[in-house]
Amino acid sequence: MPLVGRSTELEQWARLRAAATAGAGSVWFITGMAGVGKTSLLRAIRDDATSEGWTVLAATGNPAGGPDQAWGILTRIFVRLATRIPAGSEPFDGPGTSISDLVLGKVVPTSGIPVALTWTIETLAAAGPTLLVIDDAHWGDAASLQAIASAISSLTDQRVVVVIAARAGELPPEFEPLIGRPGTSFSELTALSRPDIAEWLRATDFAKFSEEEVGRVAAVTGGLPLLIAPLVHDPAVMETLLNPDGTPRTPTAPGQLLAIGRQYLAGFPQFLPVLAAVAVLDSFATSANVATVLEIAPHAAAELIAEATRLDLLDGADGVSVAAHPLLAEVVLENADLTAPIYLKAALALGDQASVEQVGAWLIATPAQQDPRVLPLLLSAIERSITFGFERTARELVERARLEPPTSDEDTHRLKILDGKSLVLAGDVEGAVRAWRAAMAGADASQVLDIQMDIGDAYYASGQTELAREAFLDTLAMLEDDSIRLSLGHRRLAIARLAAVAWLVGEGKPLEESEIEAILAQDESLDGLGERALLSHAALELTILGRDAPRAAHLARRAAHNLAIVSEDGIDGPVLSMLTGALNGAECDDEALALMTEALRRARISGSVMAYGTMSYCRAYVHMNRGRLRRARQDAEAALRTHRDYGWGAYLAAAKLVLARVALAQGDLDAAKAAVADLDVYSDAMRSEALPQMMALHAVGLVAQGEGDHERAFEYLRAATEITNEYCPGPTYGLPPLALVRSAVVLGHRELASDVAAQAIERARTFGAPRTLGRTLVMASAAYPQDEAIVLLREGIRLLELHEGRLELGEGRVRLAHHLAELGGDAQVAEAIALARGGIIEAERIGSIPVAQRARTLLADLGERHPTERVNDPVASLTASEVRVCELAAKGMTNRQIAAELYVTVKAVEWHLWRAYPKLGIKSRRDLPLLLSSLVAD
Template sequence: MILGRSVEQARIDGLLADARGGTGGALVIRGEAGIGKTALLDHAAVAGADLRVLRGVGIESEIEVPFAGLHLLLHPYLEHVDALPRPQGKALRAAFGLVDADTVERFLIGAATLSLLSELAGDGPLVCLIDDTQWFDRASADALLFAARRLRQEPVAMLFAVRDGTGHFPAEGIDTVVLPTLDRDSAIAMLNERARGLAGPTRARILTEARGNPLAIIEFTAALTDRRHGDDHGWSLPVEPLPVATQVQDAFRARIGELPEPAQRLLLLAAADDTADLTVLLRAAERLGLTAADLEPAEHAHLLTLSADTVAFRHPLIRAAAHQGAPRGWRLAAHLALADTLTGDQYADRRAWHLAAAATGPDENAADALEQAALRAGQRGGSAAVAIALERAAQLTTDPDRRARRQVGAARAAYDISRLDRAAGLAAAAADVSADESLLAEAAWIRAQVAYERDNPATAAALMLDGTAPIVGSHPEQAVSILTDAIGCAKDACAHHLVHRAAQLLAKVSLPPGSALRPVVEGMIGLDDLFNGATRSAVAGMRKLVAAAQDGQVRGLVERVLAGYLALVIADDQAATEVLDALAADVRRQGALGWLPYALEPLAIAQLLRGRFRDAGTTVAEALAVSTDLGQETQALIMNAIPAWLAAVADDADTCRSHAEVILRNEARHPTNAALATWALGLLDLGRGRFDTAADTLDAVCAGPARQDFLIRAVPDHVEAAVRSGQATRAARHLPALDDWADHTGQPHAAALARRCHALLAAGPDAGTHYDAALRLHQETDRPYDHARTALLYGAWLRRQRRRTDARTHLTDALTGFERLGAHGWAARARTELAALGSRPVARSHDRDPAARLTPQELQVVRLAAGGLSNRDIAAQLFLSPRTVGHHLYRAYPKLGITKRTELARFTL
């Protein structure tokens, strides 16, 4: 019976009931040491006896070993790995060291964990109970949290017990309960169970000092009872109140201090490794002159338990007391004995850490061993282990350049797992000790990437430029990579002077003949030309990068993202879609989930600009969900501009403004997307007929620093708003820039937008000529939104010219297009114009489109299913479980009016 935990037990019981009913969920149980977390996990194990129970525990000494915790939890079920999608199965085996593989993407392990749990749940509901999760290695914790956040359609319950004040377990997005101390009645009941006959003052003292902590009640009772019976372990309660866990640990330390010295040293040896392997422990003990018999006093004192081949501490605080309370010389000897014992290849990582723990100063052998451990961890996708191992290796290194190289490697790994402060600190430390220009440039790059997340892209770009200038002549490929990233950041910041500085440095780079980076250099210099008004040469340079990316000649992820972006700048939206679609597919295939939002953001913009609003909404919804899950705060922030723009088209004012406000409150974090959000607000006002306000808002976009990239496309909206508000002169202000862009890009849809603007400003028959030309150009490009906007304006103009039949044709076309797109405000404008002609209402085509009823993820799943992919293949692409995919299809079929998969082929989705 667990006292004082009825609320928490009920919550756990509810989680188990949900799993039995087919719905998954996760719960984090937090609290101080001894507060009863393990007891609640034990309750879950008993209450879930009819479920398959998976149980794991974090081991402090293995916190540096990547996927150690996950392996402990899942290794009994590895025969099921063959049922996983092949890349996931291979990644999971590599993570567990069962097969050799190139570097594994850590998020692919999370997807594999989710798939394996789903596979196991196919035989019936299961519950995962994980104790001391704060000691799970970061790679295991990330994989389990990835799965836990996607369990909704799986009959899987996950419970994590986390001790506060030690370790780290970032469980954002998971329901959490913090265990309170026991109420007084429950504490008294527990004390009565342990020692009903204690004298009143002793009982009061225990209750006061234990402060409702169950373990403290148990241990203080044992200690004071022993003292009363003359078995004095030398422990007494402190005069000043200390944290309860500290008091309990002190109690354990006092009991350990009463053991014979050999028993204390053997207890320390067990604490130093804590892997429960009795054979390893006894082999190491022999090196210290100890024997198995020396364990007996500790066992008799109930400090640890022994079996045929394992040894375990009764509570983690006993282990901490045994290790922390021992003399330093004993600790060093224990770690050295373990290092000398663990000589096999399978023990290489543990041996490296024991060598490091035994070092009393710089030790290159230990540093080399840790660096090799980091290399192995990196190949298995354990970035956290890489960071920890390389940082410790650097501390043991005397040579400044070798130390700096290890610090930079640790910084890069820390950045990869979003430990931004640690990454910046390590990079700065490396810069302080090394004179190697390449290392300094890499360190500056890492600090810049942290600045992008924490500060703003302009600061990031400036740091990259300062760090790269010295290596332009000596390390050309490294220089191009960093400078390309710098230009991307400077572009985001609208810091054109920094783009120019980077382009000047790129012009000095001497690349080998035929280098794949040559188009990258030309594309980046082309962007600088654009910002300096040299549109012709700018477009030519940027086209070279776009074409190279389309041909698969560009490999770097940053470079491919920027190639897609430059395609938007030169109005080649089809090429942008192709480049970014291919990039997103590669990222999914590799399991590089952290890169997915960076590919999906410009892809969603490309879809938006092409009038593929449903696609854009689906893409940005996934990007927002992934970036939020991964803690990519800046990326999640800036993507609010896209749903703001889509909501403006849909005349959803509340959604538009709420998304726009999110990014505009943080405008310095990403001025370009802030300008996109401002365009959205102007578009909302334009669609609602608030032309003066719209003209002011849109003028800020068209005159602002972001005007020279894809936001040049806001000019037609500004022209329309200004003309409709009677400001013809103001309306023409930005038209020359649009004409220049349309002329040099040579894209029909760009020319169509320019023609529409000239039609709005023209007088007499010239307006009709421009409108006709614009519509012909629209017909070449399949741009439904732009076509409908032009048809609406042309129809309104024709109505005013009393050409009623022609007006009705174009207005009907506009209404049909707007209804199909869900552009409700613009559809209302078209209806108003038709009503002025006395026309009857036109049926809303979007009401007959079943796909409009699907959620973004349902639409995504249905499209892939319609393309012939199985649920398992779809799950692998979308980082979901097959059961979740099936759930989305189950919900989608009634909305589409179908009952089986083969019927999907008749839909245009």
Template sequence: MEKLAERDEEEKTLAQVYGECSLGGRRIVAIEGALASGKTALLASFARDAADAGATVLEASASSFERYQPLGIIDQLLRGCRLFSPGADLEVRALWESAGGEGAHSEISPSILGVLQGAFQYLTDSPQLVMCIDDAHFMDVESLQYLLALMRRMGTAPISIVFTYCPDMGRDSVQRLLQAEILRMPNCTQLDLEPLSETGVATVLEDYFPLETAGRIAADCRLLSGGRPLLVHALAEDYTGRLAESAAQRPVAGPAFGRAVLSCLYRADPVVLQIARAMATLGELRSAAVVARLCGMDPESVARIAASPGVGGLLEHDLLGQPSVREAVLGSMPQNERQDMRSQAARLLHHKGAPALVTAEHLMRIGEPVSWARQVLCEAADQALAGGDPEAAVGYLERAHRECAEGRERIDIAARLTEVMWRYDPAAVKSHLPELVAAAEQGGLSVRQSLHLVRCLLWNGQVEQATRVVTRLGDDPHVPDGEEAVPYAGQLRLWLPLTYPGLVSAPATEDVAAQDADPSASGHRAAAALGAVLRGADGTEAVPAAELVLREALAGAASPASSLASLMVLIYSDHLDKASVWCDALLASMGETYGLVWNAMFTAARAEIHYRLGDLANAKRQAQAALALMPHESWGTAVVVPLSILVLTATAMGDPGEAETYLDIPVPRAAFGTLGGVVYLDARGRLHLARGRHDAALQDFLAAGHLMKIWEMDCPSAVSWRAHAARAYFHKGLSAPAGELLTEQMSLLPAGHLRTRGLTYRALAATLRPDERPPVLLKAANLLDRCGDSLNLAYTLADLGHAYELLGDSVQARRHAHQARTLAGRCAAALPPQPSSAAANEGAGPEPLGESGQPAGRLSSAEWRVAELAARGSTNEQIARKLFITVSTVEQHLTRAYRKLGIRRRTQLPSAYPNSSHDHRRPRAAR
């Protein structure tokens, strides 16, 4: 016989029965077991061995679909067998036809019994006749009655009947006959198949895997399969497909497992499959009472069938709840039936007060509208968010939105939907924004909803629509002024000038400490602290206030926007060591709580901290990680934040070509209405400077400065545009305007901003004579060393070495140059080339017309820039675009410049402005 796992005793018994029967007499073997217990495999193995031994083997398999077909099993046993004469064959065929026409026989017919006896008597002329009947609990009653009668009349003919059956399954009349007649016969042997042990499971797995693998996964397979051989084989098939991924993975119930369970259910009573489908539809909440209602049965019957020995636990949650099994069971239903059952399940669960998440699962899979669905779906969305499943929450809200007609409820759901969407995919909210903008213009949004709408619009660059919403909110006399409206109105007033200063003017300076009593203290403290720093405060109050907000954030009491603003306070106050610690703590604590957007923004902030500390490799890695968290279109106007860091790091690492590739990534025009846009202009200008495009660099630096001035956020530690513009002027040989800018920057620096002060001293040194530079550069190096900026310290030491070289002090020159190269290597930076000796020795450089004693010297910085561009041939519109000012402002600057220069028209500018006449080409256009 074929080797079966842990079936040695059963196989030995079958062999013994076969041997006894061959000596004369009749034997019956009843193999009892639950579904999938291996009965069919054992029966098939015995049938093959009996045939190999020379026996005549007749086989039949009963089915629930043929259980009412009279003599159906006997028909299967005899079909295809050659009987003792052609007439006998015809007589048996006629018997089937008469049985099918007359229906069930309540009594044994002598004529039919005689025909069958003759047929079977003829077949016993072989050494032995073996009849194998699988799933005998589904036999038709007539076949069972006649087989019993035949066994009594066949005398000592060598006949064996071996059948399998499941207890408590099939027709009651058949089960009664099996239990009362056959199993009580003296020549009947009963075999009860038990589930496989862990050792038996390992034996099955050894046919698929090496011994080590089979032993390692046997326990898990035993737990999943319940020791059912059929399911163990299915698990082995599923695991074979997973071995290519990783041999260390644990076995899981895959598609083969699902199909195996479904095949078992098909072989059970139809009511078992019906219950299984109801349970699979209901999912987690599947009590006997709910399942019974869905199946149209009573709970007692459902409980009895589920606990039946024949079913063998196939309806238990641990098995039927496996995703692959549930998918297979639901997939076996026609689509219309599946839809109907889900619809019934949704209504039933709602009526029973099931959790919203459970009911919503069914609502999402039915197409018909349901009047009460919106409330359930919205509640389920909140629960999904709390459980960390934003994708499901968005799905529930989208379905709820579709369920709504026009009205307040639809608007509220759309607002909630965009709020959730924005945290994970800001680009996806665009389709809902027109509806919300229309509602806002009609006064249909609350202050809180309007605040979020403005954020979404600005993030996606829709400045005009955001302006309309803000204006409407400010002018609407019907805006509620209750307790809830106050903090949101305050947020709008505080945050808009900071996040999008191009939209509204900056608010008056507020006392940072005075915000503690406000109901939304964290948000107000963070906004006030950041506003104070951007307007030039020294950070004495702002830094402690920011750290308080960050402590609250770690405790879950501050919003991510407040946390990020507080982090920027530390960065812009040059407290980079504190910023590093806080940023790492926030990234570690937030996980997926706040969504992809905030995770990406904090990652970008970490990249900026790394850059300011001179850690270029980590700055680049973090900036790339931030950019990769979301598609570029989802970054919206904020895409300039990580791009700026990438441009700066690539430039500093000596790879301007790579930096140019980041500039090729499209940037929304609206981004230049944000502080991030100013940082981007500064980064692009520094790349131009590294490329030797000094005019283009100067254009970007001055444009950045102009924006910061009109926004009243001219904070040198946020963007040191003056220091960089001064360097561009110096490369053009214009030391006077460079010195003016640096002097102005130094006057704007509050106490304690060590890094920015060090950068300013380094830039200032370039405008001095060689003998004046070392003390200033040493002061810059000391400040940069104290704040931890290794990159700019390396640049400063390189400048110091060059200054000593010009002074003829080769020892000091080599020492500082070596220090600079070592430090630059640690930063992964490339030291910029030093200016030529001639240019460096000139110190102040060629003095442009416009210095003391010349008419142009009376021009302001803004008038000087406008006049210079006009002298080069730029139109007023082109000047306005380049300097990010209006055409009217250009005209005003030119009018004042004409008056101060003593000229009347534009064509006289080149002669009155000779420094611009040497090059009448237009500057390189902004990317």
């Protein structure tokens, strides 16, 4: 078929091709009505790009699939590359591994697909100009189209041209925001004019057609190449384009083109089954598979395909057939009686070739069967849809599965469980709980226990911690029933999960020591999720109660070994939160940061709101304890943004507390006030959860102190201290008493301050965590007479110097300097001056303006010239992402290695470095190692 009437579009392609070769990529949207020649134009573009040595990737939407057939377009784009190039090799290295895994049927985190797709295309473009063509995008699956839309918006500075074609008025909504952006263009194909048609006919055999006949062809075809092509071969086709009275049908009118297609295919009844098989099978439409689903001999299928291809009913490449035009596929797919048996046969016979989700899509299109093989296939498809986060598809598959007769008690139970999980995915937690409770009938003890934990996890993930606690209490009741026989792993995991939520609401119960000793006695290689969960709980229990920090550290480190917990329990479960809390409390900073950073990386890939918010706030606490204020603030603000934008709220009070603490330490009272502005510390919701209420009271009390309102601060901090003493007396989490000491001293409650301070110090010494003790000694010193305070401060400073507690270290030096200056001796004043100057350096290094200012004031009172105001540390102006990228670049990693480590695109790394260099006052990455110590320090 000659390509006529498309000179404008071919010139546009030539311009885009030249620009991409020079490094300027583009996106080109082409629309037009069915039959107008979009596919022919795209074929010409692909052929030209291939002849120029470009890498060409292509996929076509399938009317048998549609928006719910997960990853159909992406699979078609990359299937040939993925089967030829192993994962781990370019372009399927780094994040690109997810594309290879996805295409080959593995489960991957779906929200990371856009980054993986961008990485893969960037890699191909780095090797040479690349063309990506998507035809019939209106039939593309929503998951693929969203990923492609996200990826291509960042490819305009790559050697890439993306061409997307769809029917007029049916461009997928995923692409609409891209129209009009720089680097994008839009073309609307129109029907061929009469001169175009004459040129076409002249190029074939114009002698057959008079001028009058050319006009007639133009009238009856509407200028649509789809209809002109068969007329060239067989003028008798003209009759199918006419009404009974001989007038043209006006094929461009709504619905007429399909009607014409039906009439046209009515002349080829013997080919309808093979056309239907090809339409249903799509990318699996090999001759052998067509024979299988039609239950005919292979040679018969091959002959039918060959003859249909000769008649321009089919087309194909690489042994896979396709309808010569999507209209033909649409027509045969209308016939459910014809296609339903094919869908079923494809699902049952081609499961070893097709993905689980493809099999599920085939089965959705079938009526209920009596075949016992169908339900297990549907159950597998439901599980995959849930894993990928496709709630609509999961619900459709569940409803389809309910139509099947039970095949076994196991499958019936499994369907009920998956029904609940799909409802959780859809946001209907109560519906899920109803489904799961119904599944308990007839279930054995182990299954009931699993259901109870699913219920608890669902409530926990949705922020309903009180209901989660009740669910886990029901689990515990089962564990205490000696008549119920459960595996040791089941028992340990259930106890640990109950404990995680119970501590959150202030109802924690200590574990039996024998449980832990039994785990410690076994080889560490035998530890599984249940063991790690119990070790995490035991370590957290020790830190909360303030008992034996070295043992807590030992248990927590064993639980965190090789970061296995992240894979075993995922990043959304309560065990991870328990373990990070234990590591933090036991001062295992390196292990805690490694675990949290890996969890955050996975949260970015998977899109987990729960994990991202929780791990951001947890990491903020570690940075705060170390005195790395800027990083602590960045993480705390990230957690609160997750709350604001996505509704995360599991540890909202804790995140607000850490942000308030950081902001006050930096002298930013307005930010601290904003952090606690909406905390209703005596609401019913707060009263029901002891630890969140304690943290909320602590936060508003600190802000009141910052405002100078010590009476109000005393009220809040005393209430927080009472909760602390009852539920978490350990010094790691028992910070309200130390804050209470300050307001009590200011208000003249010396006896109370002394009692609270003495108890805090005793608890810190008993616990045995050096940084915690150092912090306690510094903060509690305010309640003691000067001579005792000096002794406490010297001990605290020594501990904080050795165990990185920079905020309290600076505070301790300035407090000690004040006391020594008041003593007035020459030696004491000299030491006070040295301490004040050291305090200024430490405070300014971490950004603690109030501490630095108090030290400057002291020096001025002593008549000393103090250091000139420090110029703002350039590192302070970097965003969290810029810091991460610069750290890795300073270690000598390439941009590509950094991108793979952080699971971002190479372009994102380049962008962060480009923004960071001016802030740091450098011109290239060669200067970064000189700043590495500063970056690592903060």
